[in-house]
Amino acid sequence: MTSIEHAAALLEEQAPPAENAGERASWWQVAPMVAVLTLFFGLPMLVVLVVSFFDFDRSDIIPAFILDNYVELFTREVTLRLYASSLKFALIVWAITLLIGFNIAYFLVFHVRGLLVQIGLFLLCTVPFLTSNIIRMISWIPFLGRNGIFNQALQGAGITNAPLEFLLFSDFAVVVAYVHLFTLFMVVPIFNAMARIDKSLLEASRDAGAGRVRTVFEVVLPLSRTGIALGSIFVITLVMGDSFVVRTMSGGQSASVVSALQNEVAALQYPPAAASAVIMVIIVTLMVAGILRLVDVRKELAR
Amino acid sequence: MTQATGSGQVEVASVTKRFGESVAVKELSLTIPHGAYCCLLGPSGCGKTTILRMIAGHENPTTGDVRIGGRSVVGLPQVERGTAMMFQSYALFPHRSVLDNVAFALKVRGVGLPARHNTARELLAKVQLEKFANRLPSELSGGQQQRVALARALITNPKVLLLDEPLSALDEYLRLRMRGELRRVQKELGITFVHVTHTQLEAIAVADMVVVMAQGRIEQAASARDIFVAPRNAYVARFVGGQNVLSGTVESTMNGTAAVAGDKGARFAFPVGDIRPTRGSKLYGSIRRDRIGVEKVPPGAKPAGGLNSTVGEVHTLENQGSYVKVTIDLDNGEEFVAHVPDDAFFRSPLDIGDKVEARWSASDVMLLDDGPIALEPAAAEARVASGD
Numbered sequence: 001m002t003s004i005e006h007a008a009a010l011l012e013e014q015a016p017p018a019e020n021a022g023e024r025a026s027w028w029q030v031a032p033m034v035a036v037l038t039l040f041f042g043l044p045m046l047v048v049l050v051v052s053f054f055d056f057d058r059s060d061i062i063p064a065f066i067l068d069n070y071v072e073l074f075t076r077e078v079t080l081r082l083y084a085s086s087l088k089f090a091l092i093v094w095a096i097t098l099l100i101g102f103n104i105a106y107f108l109v110f111h112v113r114g115l116l117v118q119i120g121l122f123l124l125c126t127v128p129f130l131t132s133n134i135i136r137m138i139s140w141i142p143f144l145g146r147n148g149i150f151n152q153a154l155q156g157a158g159i160t161n162a163p164l165e166f167l168l169f170s171d172f173a174v175v176v177a178y179v180h181l182f183t184l185f186m187v188v189p190i191f192n193a194m195a196r197i198d199k200s201l202l203e204a205s206r207d208a209g210a211g212r213v214r215t216v217f218e219v220v221l222p223l224s225r226t227g228i229a230l231g232s233i234f235v236i237t238l239v240m241g242d243s244f245v246v247r248t249m250s251g252g253q254s255a256s257v258v259s260a261l262q263n264e265v266a267a268l269q270y271p272p273a274a275a276s277a278v279i280m281v282i283i284v285t286l287m288v289a290g291i292l293r294l295v296d297v298r299k300e301l302a303r
Numbered sequence: 304m305t306q307a308t309g310s311g312q313v314e315v316a317s318v319t320k321r322f323g324e325s326v327a328v329k330e331l332s333l334t335i336p337h338g339a340y341c342c343l344l345g346p347s348g349c350g351k352t353t354i355l356r357m358i359a360g361h362e363n364p365t366t367g368d369v370r371i372g373g374r375s376v377v378g379l380p381q382v383e384r385g386t387a388m389m390f391q392s393y394a395l396f397p398h399r400s401v402l403d404n405v406a407f408a409l410k411v412r413g414v415g416l417p418a419r420h421n422t423a424r425e426l427l428a429k430v431q432l433e434k435f436a437n438r439l440p441s442e443l444s445g446g447q448q449q450r451v452a453l454a455r456a457l458i459t460n461p462k463v464l465l466l467d468e469p470l471s472a473l474d475e476y477l478r479l480r481m482r483g484e485l486r487r488v489q490k491e492l493g494i495t496f497v498h499v500t501h502t503q504l505e506a507i508a509v510a511d512m513v514v515v516m517a518q519g520r521i522e523q524a525a526s527a528r529d530i531f532v533a534p535r536n537a538y539v540a541r542f543v544g545g546q547n548v549l550s551g552t553v554e555s556t557m558n559g560t561a562a563v564a565g566d567k568g569a570r571f572a573f574p575v576g577d578i579r580p581t582r583g584s585k586l587y588g589s590i591r592r593d594r595i596g597v598e599k600v601p602p603g604a605k606p607a608g609g610l611n612s613t614v615g616e617v618h619t620l621e622n623q624g625s626y627v628k629v630t631i632d633l634d635n636g637e638e639f640v641a642h643v644p645d646d647a648f649f650r651s652p653l654d655i656g657d658k659v660e661a662r663w664s665a666s667d668v669m670l671l672d673d674g675p676i677a678l679e680p681a682a683a684e685a686r687v688a689s690g691d
Binding site: 204206208 | 455
C-alpha cells in the first residue's frame with residue numbers, strides 16, 4: 001500500500017500554510033506526523049531506492065551501483081502488459097465507482113431530508129466495512145461461481161440454459177470485487193464536497209431555468225470536483241497497488257504490477273523488486289499529481 | 304420579451320401552506336398590483352419567505368392558487384412564470400465568473416456565447432460592475448456581489464422580481480445605499496418587486512405597499528405611509544414601531560370621542576368617528592411617538608394628571624441626532640416611548656430615573672381594530688367601510 005501512503009504524503013504537503021502568529025505551534029503540531037512519515041515511509045523508500053541499484057545472485061544481494069534492474073524492467077515485454085492491465089482495471093473501476101459514488105452522495109445530500117436519516121443512511125454505507133476486505137471479496141465466489149447462487153437463479157428462472165462462465169475467475173469478477181471494495185472511498189469525499197454546496201445555488205439554477213439534470217452538470221458536478229478528485233486518488237491508487245484481489249478473483253489468470261513484484265520478492269530477487277517498486281511509485285505519483293493539477297484541492301478546501 | 308400591461312400583477316388567493324404538522328401560511332389572500340414595490344414585513348417565521356417561495360415556484364401551496372398576470376402558475380416551472388428570484392445569500396455560483404453568473408439563465412436557454420456575454424455585459428454596466436466581469440464572486444465585496452445577483456436576476460426580463468431579505472447581509476452604510484438603488488431600479492424597469500424583510504424602516508423606505516404579517520396571516524396591507532401613521536391594530540402599531548398602544552374600557556362616548564379608562568386611573572380620549580362603542584367595551588388606540596410631550600415631575604410634586612397623559616420613570620435615553628428617544632417605564636409596568644425633538648429635549652434635559660409625565664392631544668390618537676369590540680350594529684359596518 002505504498003501508493004496510498006504516498007498519496008497521503010502528497011496531501012500533507014497541500015495543507016494550507018501556517019499563519020505567522022501560530023507558526024511555531026503549528027510546526028509542533030505537525031512534528032509527530034513528520035516523525036512517523038520519516039521513520040516508516042521516508043526511510044524505507046530510501047532503502048528501496050538504494051537497493052534498486054544493487055546487484056544480486058541466487059541467495060544474496062550485493063551492494064553495487066548498476067542500472068541492470070531498471071534496464072531489464074524496461075526491456076521486458078511483460079512490464080508493459082502488466083501496467084496496461086493494471087491501468088485498464090484502474091480506469092474501469094474508477095469510472096464505475098465515480099458513477100455509483102456520485103449518485104449515492106447526490107441522493108444522500110439532496111434527496112434525504114432530515115439530518116438524522118442522512119447520518120443513518122451514511123452509516124449504513126459503512127456497515128460492510130465492519131468485515132474484512134478479504135471476507136467481503138471471497139464471499140463473491142459462492143455467489144458468482146459456476147454453480148453459484150447467481151447462475152442457479154438465472155437457470156432456475158429460465159433466463160439461461162447453461163451457467164455463465166465469465167462471472168467468476170475473470171476480469172469481470174475482478175472489477176466486481178474492486179467496485180464493491182472501493183466505492184465507499186468515492187462516496188465519502190464526494191459526499192463531503194456536496195454537503196458544502198449551498199442549497200440555494202440549486203434553487204438559483206432552477207430559477208434561471210435549468211432542469212434537474214442541467215443543474216447537476218452546471219452546478220453540482222463542478223462544485224463536487226474536490227471530492228471527485230480525492231475519491232479518484234483513493235480508488236486509482238488502491239487499484240494500482242493491489243495484488244490480492246486481482247489474483248484471487250481472476251483465478252490466477254490476470255496479474256498486476258504488484259503481484260509480479262511479490263513474485264520477485266518471494267524468489268528473494270530484492271533488487272529487481274525494488275526497481276519495480278520505484279517505477280510504480282513514480283507512475284502512481286504522476287497520476288496523483290495529474291489529478292491534483294486538474295483540481296486545486298487545496299484552494300477548494302480553503303473555500 | 305415584451306409583456307402585456309398588468310402582466311406583473313401577483314395574486315395570492317386563499318393560500319394555505321403546511322409543512323408536515325406546522326402551518327406556515329393560513330388562508331392568505333393578497334393582490335400586488337403590476338409595477339408595485341411590495342414589501343412583506345414580519346418577524347422570522349411569520350410565513351413571508353414561504354409566500355415569496357410560492358410565488359417563485361420553489362414551494363407549492365397546499366391549497367389555494369397563485370396567479371401572475373391573471374394566470375395560475377401553481378406547478379409551472381420557474382421559466383414559465385416570468386419571475387426571477389434574488390436570494391438572501393445571493394447564491395452566486397462560486398465556480399463561475401461574474402459575467403458567466405449573470406449570463407447563466409441565457410446559457411440555459413440556449414443563447415450563444417457572444418450574444419449572452421453581450422447582454423450580460425450591458426446589465427453589468429447598469430450596476431457599474433463591468434470592470435469586474437472576469438472576477439470570481441468570492442473576489443467581490445458584499446455590496447458588489449449583491450449587484451451581481453441583481454443583474455443575474457434581471458437578465459431574463461422578469462415580470463416579477465422576488466427579493467428574499469436582499470439587504471440583510473450588508474453593513475448599515477451599504478444597506479441604506481442599496482435600498483435606494485433597488486427602488487431606483489424598480490422605478491426604471493416598472494416591474495413588480497416583492498421584497499421580504501424583517502426591518503420595518505427598510506420596508507417603509509422602499510415600498511409602495513407594505514404587507515405586515517404575523518403567524519401566517521396578514522395583519523395589514525396598505526401603503527407605507529398608512530402602515531406607519533395609521534396601523535390597523537395593536538400588533539402592527541407595535542411591530543412597525545412608531546407608535547405607542549393605549550388601551551382601556553369605554554366610560555362614555557360623546558361627539559365622536561370616547562372617554563376611556565386605562566389602568567391605574569389614567570384616562571384617555573379616543574376619537575372614534577361614527578362608531579358608538581358600548582359602555583364597558585375594551586378599546587385600543589395608538590399614539591405616535593413623535594406626538595408626545597414629556598415633562599419632568601419635580602420630586603415631591605404631584606403630576607398634573609388629567610386626560611391624555613401617563614406617568615412613569617425614564618428608563619433609557621437614546622440620542623438619535625434630530626430627536627431623543629425617551630423610553631418610560633409606566634406605573635403599570637408597560638413601556639412607553641416618546642421621540643422628543645432635540646432642541647426641546649436639550650432645553651430641559653431629562654435623566655434616567657426621572658419621574659416624568661407624558662402628554663398628547665386627543666386628536667392624534669388613532670383607534671385600533673383589536674379584539675371583539677362591542678359595537679352598535681349599524682355603526683360596525685360604517686367603521687369597516689371607513690377603516691379601509
